[in-house]
Amino acid sequence: MIGRGEEPAARRFLVAGRVQGVGFRFSAQQVGERLRVAGWARNLADGRVEVHLQGGPGAMEGMVDWLRRGPAGAAVTSLEEVPTAAEPGLEGFVIRG
Numbered sequence: 001m002i003g004r005g006e007e008p009a010a011r012r013f014l015v016a017g018r019v020q021g022v023g024f025r026f027s028a029q030q031v032g033e034r035l036r037v038a039g040w041a042r043n044l045a046d047g048r049v050e051v052h053l054q055g056g057p058g059a060m061e062g063m064v065d066w067l068r069r070g071p072a073g074a075a076v077t078s079l080e081e082v083p084t085a086a087e088p089g090l091e092g093f094v095i096r097g
Contacts, residue, residue: 004040005020009086010053010086010087011060013050013067013079013082014079015067015079016067016080017077017078018074021046021054022088024070024074025049025095028093029041029094033092035055035062037062038053038055038090040090042097043097051085052084054086064079067079
């Protein structure tokens with residue numbers, strides 16, 4: 001649990017494989033909301049999905065475990081973590097462009 005005034009941990013991932021056209025972003029939103037992870041997911045022009053996560057370590061690890069598999073119909077071939085910073089005021093989990 002993140003304390004008042006404490007900045008949440010943030011992690012960003014690039015998910016490759018069959019991850020577009022299979023409901024990946026929508027499913028990520030559902031899982032993120034269930035786990036109470038703030039963040040967003042968006043399709044990239046190169047066929048990958050970019051996912052930004054913020055929250056407590058336990059919840060984020062659950063989300064990362066899910067990202068390794070994705071929803072039914074997806075085939076994740078790689079999960080690359082890239083440097084990021086927390087986005088102040090980010091609440092909930094949304095789908096971006």
